[in-house]
Amino acid sequence: MVKITDVARHAGVSPSTVSYALSGKRPISEETRRRIENSIRELGYRPHAGARALASSRSNVLALVVPLRTGIHVPVVMQFAVSVVTTARRYDHDVLLLTQEEGEDGLRRVADTALVDALIVMDVQLRDPRVPLLRSLERPSVMIGFPGDAEGVTCIDLDFKAAGELCVERLAGLGHRVVALVGSPPEVYVRETAFAQRVVQGFTAAAARNGMSSSVHPCEAGPAAARRVAEQLLREKPALTGVVVHNEAILKPLTEAFVELGLRIPEDLSVTAICPDDLAASLRVPVSSVALPTAEVGERAVELLMQKLNGRTVPDATLLTPKLTERASTAPRNVP
Template sequence: MATIGDVARVAGVSRSTASYALSGKRSISAEVREKVEQAVRSLDYTPNAGARALATSHTKVIGLLARFLEDEFAPAMLQYILGVTNRARECGYDTLLLTDEDGVSALRRISDSRMVDGFILLNVAENDDRLGILRDAAQPGALVGLPGDASGIDVFDLDFAAAGRLMVETLHELGHRSLILVSQPEHVLERGGAYVSRLANSAQDRAAELGVELHHHFAPSSQPQIGSELARLLDAHPSATGLLLNNEAAAAALPSVLHSRGLSAPADISVIGRYSDDFARTFSLPYTAIDSAADELGRRAVERLVSRIESNADALAPIVDLITPRIDDRGSTAVPPTRH
């Protein structure tokens, strides 16, 4: 394994000069810095994390707080985690994934230990008890998910209210007048998953404005319960010609449910989901969907956090960045079928 001495030897400089070139603690000429960087690349040198932290006051590690909850679809959460970790790696940062059930204690423990340069929080609740700790932490933080009070923190999320309106408007323009909206389990909303209500409420309001009948239902997020529930909803609303899915497990289960009933989209029913492009590829989903932008949200959160870490954090005003929803048309929407 290469050492800082090896880097200095290959670059033709002293050990201290090589160290200063890497740490940025002293002014080094561009020519010398380039020689050191070339030596680093040729030797595939990785600085010792502890020594780097002492030299630069940076650990080059981001703390990512996420939980795999039983009432949420784990593969969907993984898309958000990958968005963060991939962009962090591109920016030269490792990621410390914290999945503790007690997020408050985990956040306080890691912040006090100075093990990371900053934090990104997933599973953000409407009244998230981690936010007080984050606001008081020595390290900056960013949220993927919009809380009720976003003051003082950078926030990144999909505009779920706009997504709900877009779903209804898209099918209304095609002539649909009776729709089913399938949301996450109700206890996701009860524990603070406000994105569920933001989408549902705006969809219901827009449907009422357009004269569209919208049947809203909470549904399970695991098999086999979600498959049975989808079948029950189709039976309960035979006049519905469109299906809106704000539940990734429902989207993953729908192909087999429709096949078992001899139905297809859009010939028999139009379908619009809400999930990431990567999620659609993973489960080979053929449905038109609003991209949940999991990867993009992670990238934006990391980039903003790194800017705070590597510059004067106080000079950046907190932002709330809501991504405008867009529909990826995969051919599962059409004019309503003629019912006899």
């Protein structure tokens, strides 16, 4: 069985320094902390959870607050959750998953107990009512997403505005002049969910900048809704040659609907998407896409929390730069 003295010897530090790194009771240098964390991983050291919690007055549990509201695509949410749980275990923390729509009451209920050391909050809205409470809590928190007013809170996410812009810029570079955004379900926009709103902002701004005709079409999940949107677009936008999809649940049925309605991808219609890479690559015509960095966001959210728990200063805002992967679904506009 690996002991704390074994970790200390492997890292070239004293046992007390290892203890400080685990408990956060005293500051240590970043280089020393990295050596200790590497030694813990290499040796497979597992601190006694009860003793560590008692010594540090911590529970060694993080709360992941992700209300499963209507319109949320659960498979993507679970990718974030898996990344958070996996990373938390590297720091010898467990994760309490809170999925009820309880708003401020749920946060306060958890924060007022000794159940968790810190909180990660998802499904952030532009006017999120939980933000004032997070500012006032003594427990550290990180939001995966950016509210309209992010002052005083720590946030991390993909730069969704830039992602929307990137998809449009690619279509503009291929000569497309009439484009549409097929977006999240209507209720997501009604709630002013931040990431969805920012995709719309980026999409419309880039289309205007390039002198393109553009429109935004929320879409419910499911093949029937995807078919209705495809039919509406072809009826109302006969010159349409470019589509951006920001709705993982309907990417496959939407592209299939366009093909069934007589369009060839990419000869007649170029398609880009903001979605997980594995989904984009799995379609009959692989879709050019901006990946959702769920693993990186979840990992870095936990790392930010652990730094805050250990008394270190972290950046208020962490925006990940989007990257577009070219696949077979985009081509130059076919000019008759």
